[in-house]
Amino acid sequence: MTRDRRSLHHRSIFQTQQPAFWVFALFLAYGAVRVVAALGQIASVSRSGWALSWLLLLVYAAPLVVLIYHLDLYEREPVSVAIAAFLWGALAATALALDAGGWDEVLANVTTQGFAVRWGPSLTAPVIEEFLKGAGLVLLYLIVRDEVDDMMDGFVYGALCGLGFAVVEDVVYFMAGFGGTPAGVLEGFYVRVVSSGLYGHVLYTGLVGMAIGLVVTRRDSTPIRRRLSLAAGIIALAVFGHALWNAPVLALAPSAPVRGAAWLLYPVDLAIKGLPLLLFVIVALRLARSRERRWLDGALAAEVGRGGVTSDELATLRVPARRRAAVRTMGTRGGDAAGRLLARLQREQIDLAMAASRVTAPDAPELIAQREYCISLRAALDAMPGATAAAQSDG
Amino acid sequence: MAAGPDRPSDPRRRERRWAPVLIVAALLVVVAGGARSVADATAANVGPVAMGPVHLRPLEGWQVEGAVTPTFARLHKGPVILDVTVHQPVAGGPMLAAALYREQQLESSFAHLLPGAPEATVTSAGAPAAGFTYLAETADGVLVEGLVIVVDTANATAIFDARAPSGGLTGAVEDIRTMVNGATI
Numbered sequence: 001m002t003r004d005r006r007s008l009h010h011r012s013i014f015q016t017q018q019p020a021f022w023v024f025a026l027f028l029a030y031g032a033v034r035v036v037a038a039l040g041q042i043a044s045v046s047r048s049g050w051a052l053s054w055l056l057l058l059v060y061a062a063p064l065v066v067l068i069y070h071l072d073l074y075e076r077e078p079v080s081v082a083i084a085a086f087l088w089g090a091l092a093a094t095a096l097a098l099d100a101g102g103w104d105e106v107l108a109n110v111t112t113q114g115f116a117v118r119w120g121p122s123l124t125a126p127v128i129e130e131f132l133k134g135a136g137l138v139l140l141y142l143i144v145r146d147e148v149d150d151m152m153d154g155f156v157y158g159a160l161c162g163l164g165f166a167v168v169e170d171v172v173y174f175m176a177g178f179g180g181t182p183a184g185v186l187e188g189f190y191v192r193v194v195s196s197g198l199y200g201h202v203l204y205t206g207l208v209g210m211a212i213g214l215v216v217t218r219r220d221s222t223p224i225r226r227r228l229s230l231a232a233g234i235i236a237l238a239v240f241g242h243a244l245w246n247a248p249v250l251a252l253a254p255s256a257p258v259r260g261a262a263w264l265l266y267p268v269d270l271a272i273k274g275l276p277l278l279l280f281v282i283v284a285l286r287l288a289r290s291r292e293r294r295w296l297d298g299a300l301a302a303e304v305g306r307g308g309v310t311s312d313e314l315a316t317l318r319v320p321a322r323r324r325a326a327v328r329t330m331g332t333r334g335g336d337a338a339g340r341l342l343a344r345l346q347r348e349q350i351d352l353a354m355a356a357s358r359v360t361a362p363d364a365p366e367l368i369a370q371r372e373y374c375i376s377l378r379a380a381l382d383a384m385p386g387a388t389a390a391a392q393s394d395g
Numbered sequence: 396m397a398a399g400p401d402r403p404s405d406p407r408r409r410e411r412r413w414a415p416v417l418i419v420a421a422l423l424v425v426v427a428g429g430a431r432s433v434a435d436a437t438a439a440n441v442g443p444v445a446m447g448p449v450h451l452r453p454l455e456g457w458q459v460e461g462a463v464t465p466t467f468a469r470l471h472k473g474p475v476i477l478d479v480t481v482h483q484p485v486a487g488g489p490m491l492a493a494a495l496y497r498e499q500q501l502e503s504s505f506a507h508l509l510p511g512a513p514e515a516t517v518t519s520a521g522a523p524a525a526g527f528t529y530l531a532e533t534a535d536g537v538l539v540e541g542l543v544i545v546v547d548t549a550n551a552t553a554i555f556d557a558r559a560p561s562g563g564l565t566g567a568v569e570d571i572r573t574m575v576n577g578a579t580i
Binding site for chain 1: 412413415416419420422423426427428430431432433434437438456458460471472473474476509530537538540560561562563565566
């Protein structure tokens with residue numbers, strides 16, 4: 001592997017030469033100590049409720065992690081960076097949010113105690129918590145600048161950070177707010193996760209991450225001033241969505257004790273507050289995907305004919321479903337090794353697009369190195385028995 | 396995403412990498428750590444509170460809300476409320492007083508109440524006491540966690556009822572215990 005090609009490979013979070021890494025690690029270590037101590041205290045309420053809380057949240061979070069991680073059509077973020085984003089939300093942001101609880105007192109001191117109890121969760125928590133989570137995303141960017149370079153990357157890291165925050169917060173609510181007994185935990189799980197699992201921190205911090213991705217992107221020629229104002233608008237929307245969620249308005253939730261069909265009011269109540277933002281995020285993600293596709297077309301158009309990618313390969317590459325189908329067909333007809341090799345060629349062609357979008361000359365050394373690597377992979381694939389026939393049938 | 400091309404290293408550029416990191420770190424410390432300082436700075440100082448034979452010295456950050464009568468005072472610190480009620484001594488001692496308070500006061504104040512089991516204890520001054528925690532839901536759906544401590548002496552029975560929206564009481568428990576132990580009853 002040449003030096004130029006090596007530089008294209010995806011980075012891990014352990015960039016020890018970066019000051020941001022050590023600051024990130026320091027806050028994470030503080031958060032781990034603080035959160036473990038706080039969670040340890042409430043664990044004594046009920047061991048069975050405690051275990052059930054984690055089990056239920058694992059069942060909820062695991063598929064969501066997979067879903068978020070696969071949102072980016074053209075690349076998978078480095079696993080260590082994705083885990084770091086999750087841990088920042090679960091440990092550092094949660095611990096710092098506990099420390100920042102004094103802002104509720106400030107609100108009570110400058111208004112009235114009744115006002116603070118009623119409106120504090122919607123006035124202080126959204127601003128403080130989105131800042132604390134977003135600051136972690138900025139540190140992540142400062143550690144691995146090359147891994148956060150568009151809105152979709154920002155959304156993936158932001159949503160994972162928000163999910164980490166939500167998981168720890170939910171455990172606290174199950175144990176402290178819903179009594180901590182297995183029955184209370186199940187009730188909490190229904191109200192906070194089943195009825196509202198797709199809204200909440202995942203969306204808010206995903207939007208904050210999107211805004212960061214928009215500001216730091218190197219694929220967009222829009223003037224930075226315009227991108228900054230758009231990013232500020234996106235962050236304001238995330239904070240507003242969070243504030244609306246916490247606000248004592250539009251509340252249709254039934255009063256305790258809840259019986260029978262009244263349980264169905266929870267999803268209706270929460271959808272009124274959460275669904276509009278969810279729909280907005282879905283639209284934003286679709287736009288971000290279109291933007292990625294346009295970027296891929298633009299970056300690889302000039303490479304067609306130079307050997308790194310053919311026009312047929314580009315047509316396949318730009319549609320993830322078609323890409324996966326091509327790998328499956330190759331695996332069926334040419335064997336598993338051929339399927340894996342095609343998948344690798346596709347990944348390297350995405351990297352070729354990255355290299356092409358960062359240099360101005362088509363004969364830049366790193367671009368040539370990556371192009372030649374793609375050519376060599378294709379040659380190796382062509383040499384495998386059955387691979388050529390599979391490629392032709394797929395094309 | 397993938398790394399960009401190698402560039403010649405620029406010492407000035409390397410130095411500048413510290414600036415955004417320090418700014419983010421400083422903001423995190425100010426937002427998270429500064430909350431306590433600002434809260435204490437904006438809180439009014441409160442002198443001792445007298446309710447008949449009971450004298451209570453509020454700790455820093457606690458404020459009196461409304462009028463103080465010989466039988467009742469309400470203090471708050473942010474979202475944490477501490478109601479102090481003073482009665483004649485109860486013949487059955489602090490455990491009975493705690494049970495009566497739960498039945499007569501708490502059960503009628505909340506839409507839903509989940510009290511913990513009461514435990515007998517003594518204050519640092521040696522006065523017999525009893526305490527229990529509770530979870531509750533207000534009529535408008537706010538989840539609340541609470542701590543009741545009843546102190547019984549020959550002069551009076553003082554009931555300290557601290558509560559806060561769910562998750563908000565933990566940080567104030569030490570303050571409450573200190574004020575209860577420091578109260579003259």
